[in-house]
Structure formats: C-alpha cells, structure tokens
Amino acid sequence: MKRQHKSNRAILVLECPWELDTDDSNRSSVLPFVEGIAKYAGDTEVYHANFYDKSSFKKALAYLCKCRFESTVVYIAAHGYKKKIAGIDIFDLLLEIGKYSKSSNITGIMLGSCFVGKETTSIQVCIEGTNIKWCAGYASSCEWLTGTMIDCSIMAALLELDDEDFGDRDNVIGELASALSPFSKTFVIGDDYKGASVTLEDSIQFVVQATGQGNRARTVTEDVLDAYEFFQEYESA
Template identity: 55%
Template sequence: MSKYRSNRAILVLEAPWELDADDANRTSVLPFIEGIAKLTGDTEVHYANFYDERSFQMALDCLCKGTFDSRTVYVAAHGYRRTIGGMDIVTLLTKIALKSKKYHITGVMLGSCFVGEHATSMEVCLQESRLRWCAGYASESNWLEGTLIDCSILAHMSALKDDVFDDRERIAAELAVAIQPFRADYPIGDDYQRHPVKLEDSLRFVAQPRGRGNRARDVTSLVWEQHGSA
C-alpha cells in the first residue's frame, strides 16, 4: 500500500505553561494546531516539548524529518525580554534558521510574550536563511487570544504558494490578511509597567523575500497599514 504524503507541516515546539498551580502540563496549543491541520486537510502537525536549550535542539532535530514542500515553525512558550522558554531569542532563531534550507522552513511564529520587541534580532537571524517571515509579540499576550491569533497566522501563511515569497509587499499583504479577523485596538496584554497594549502596538513582523540581495526587514507598519485599509 502506498504511503500517504502531505505537502506541508507545522512544527510545534512547546514549553510547559503552568498557567496556574494545578496546571500539570494541562495547557497546550496542540489541539488548536491540530484543528488547523484538519481544516486544511493537507498539513501534518509534528509536536515536541522543550525545557531548555539542549532539549529545544533535540526537539527540533526530532521534528525535522521527512520530505515536505514547506514547513512552518511555531514556538509556544513563556517569553520575557530577550528569552523564549529560557533561551535567548537569537540562539533559538539561529537554530531554526540553520535548519531552514535543508528542511524548507518558510516562517516562524513566536507565541511568546515580549520577544517581538526585538525585531532587529529577528532580522539578523532571518538573514541568508530560507525563512521568509517571522512574527512575535512586543508585550504580554493573553494566552487564549494570542493562541487564536497565532493559529490564524499559521493557517494562512503555511498554505501560501511559493511565489508569494518573491515580494516583500506580498508577504506583508498576506500577513495582513491573516490577522484581518482581529481588531487592531484590542488590548492583547500589558507592557512591563502593567499598562494595556493594543494588538497593533504589540504584534511585530519581519519579512525576507527570496532572491539575491533581498534582506530581512521589519514590515510591521506595512502589515498594519494593509490591515487598516482592508
């Protein structure tokens, strides 16, 4: 019997959330992402937990197997300042970038608080990799609302055809479509001083089109302009 083969995969790397004292690894983004896969019908979900830098590398190695036309990575973990799940954002993104060419990884969704404020670090890590986009939050992100936004981005961006990634404005336009169901002025979470932050002031985007000479750039303002004009 021939083996069924999907064309796309979403690689989910998740750290324990411990949202309350009784959360014994109860909370997870996995059911939400599995819903995306069932909706599209042509996407596999590969999932692993991580706890530190060493286990993140092991999890990533484990998930990067098989042959797919494209993969998208979803890192779901607590974030604070420059760290995601206790790892420095540059270290984490560099590990993904190094895998991107061989395993056709096109984008990264960082489902973590605060790390989106380091858009420059995203740009540096995407540079000269196969990664075409990266998104993250520059403030706290309420768990459920943030997960739903992440899912919308992952569902839309993982289904795109390759030619979209030839043009920076097209990438930004597709990111804008992905977040269209969500209000720009919705208070997604607080800043470090406990002041509420609107979604448009938190969710950041970096894009790197294919082609020699194209560099990774912050396209946040372009995405939100397209969102507002739709």
C-alpha cells in the first residue's frame, strides 16, 4: 500500500496554452517556474491542469481542489483581454474559485493574465465573504517572462503567511510590498488598450480581505506601493 505524502501548502496552476509564437505548440508554460519556488519554499505541492474554455476550467478546478491544505493559492495563467481570461468572464472564474475557497482553504488568487487586474471592483465583489484573503493581477498587457517572475515572487511570499497573519491587513500589505521590492516599479511591463507604455506601478493591482468579522475586501495597491518604498530605502541603507 502506497504511503500518502502530505504537504501543508499548495499552488493550483490552471493554465491555457499560450501560443506565444507560431511555433509554440504548448511549449511555453509557467509550470517550471512555479515548481521552482515550491522547491525553494519546501512543504509545498504544485498541481497543474490545462483549460481551454469555461467548461474545462470548471472541470480542472474541481479536479485540483480535491485535496485540502493549510494554505492554497490558485494561479490562473492565460491570455487576458478586457474583462476576460481565455475568453471567459473574470466574474465567472472568480465566483467558481470562491465556491471552493472554504472546502479547499484557498487563501489567494494570482491572475497571471493581461488587463484583468484592472477589474478590481469585480474582484472585491467576488471574494467578499469567501476564504480568499488576497488577489493580484495586472491592469495592462504584461511581458510574459517578467510577469511570471513577479507572479512567483508574490505567491512565494504569501504562502508563508498563516491564518493569524491574514488577520492583519497591514501585515499582508507588507508581504506584498516585500515580494514586489526586487522589481523596478518604473519598468515598462506592457501597454494599455491604446498601445501606450505602462509601468509596473501603474499596472499591478492588489485586493486584500483580512481575516475577521467586519473586514471587507478592498483595493490596497497604493498602500502596497507606499510600503514598497520602505524596502527600497532599507535595502540601499
């Protein structure tokens, strides 16, 4: 009989094929990067499934949510445009994740997709009252490799937090700022809908819902960027 190995944390990767160029036949994937941070962090499992439309996303999510961990992050990695990821409305995706947030102890969502992070109001509405403590995304297009590295940094930092840590919004903001601090906020990470350049500080978006009665989901991007400055000063001292 096989002995079951059990870790305390998990990253559930739901990825749609990228087709970054004409020869990219499912070649590009965020999976090796995520597996790297999981090995670095230790005590972290990585589960991966591809999706292609709304139906396959729901099936993939249900399959990945069979196990329960002390802390689970859902990483959606797919092309995004306006309010949709891989052609699926972000509202529908977030509501579906919310259904599993308590049974699978999902504490965070990383949106590795262009533009959808701009929908902070929808994000707040969808995670309100769920077990989800944070969500991060981009309000512009996003360079694939750079965005993947930022995503991994954020997930690695937030997986370190436990239930008690999530009870303090400022603590979560500090961890997000720390995760962002190795990257230049003035780096041009992508473009807006009109093709104008957008820097990281104008693209990245964060929503936090601290644990505890009365704590509501709210956008904390400006707070994270303020805390980011502390880490720049600290590291250069």
